[in-house]
Amino acid sequence: DIQMTQSPSSLSASVGDRVTITCQASQDISNYLNWYQQKPGKAPKLLIYDASNLETGVPSRFSGSGSGTDFTFTISSLQPEDIATYYCQQYDNLPPAFTFGPGTKVDIK
C-alpha cells in the first residue's frame, strides 16, 4: 500500500505570508495527487487536482506542483479565511484505493 506523509503537521503564519505544505508518497504516483481544504465542522473541499490543476472557483492564490513522490501545495498570500486543515490525497489503481495524508493545520499568527 502507498503511504502518504505531510509536513508540517501544523503551522502558524501571518496574513499575507506565503505558506508551503509538502506531501510525499512512498512510491511513484505520477501526478495522481489532489489537495483538499477542510474547515472545522465542514466537509472537505477540493482545491487542486492532478497535482497542479486549480479546481473551478478556487482562488488563484492556491497552487500545487510536483510529480512522482514529492508534491508541494502553496498559498501565495495567506488570508484569514484560509484557516483550515489541508489534506493531500493519492489515487492508486492497482487495486483501486485512495489514501489521504495526515493533514496540515494552518492557523493565523
Place this chain on the structure above:
Amino acid sequence: EVQLVESGGGLVKPGGSLRLSCAASGFTFSSYSMNWVRQAPGKGLEWVSSISSSSSYIYYADSVKGRFTISRDNAKNSLYLQMNSLRAEDTAVYYCARRLGQGRFDYWGQGTLVTVSS
C-alpha cells in the same frame, strides 16, 4: 447545483448494524463513481469504499472489508453503505463523495455521524 445529502447515522452498540444513505441531486447520478469517506473524531480522512457508475466495480478499504457493503440505486439517485459487525473504531463522520477523473472527489455531502458505543 450538485447536492449530496447523507442520512442514517446514529448510536449503535458494538456488533450492531446500520445503513447509511446518500441522496444525490443536480447531476446525472448514474454516470459517476461514488464513494464513502469517513473521519473519526479529531482525526484525518479515511477512504472506505467505492462503487462504479453501473455497480460493476466495488472496492473496500481493508479496515471494513467483509463487514461493510456499498450499493447504489441509480433509479433513486441514491448511494448506500450497509455496515455490519460495527466496532468502536468505526465511530466517525461518514461522507459520501463523487469521484471524478483520476481519483479526485469533487463534491462531498455534509456527513452523518456514526457512534459505536455500549
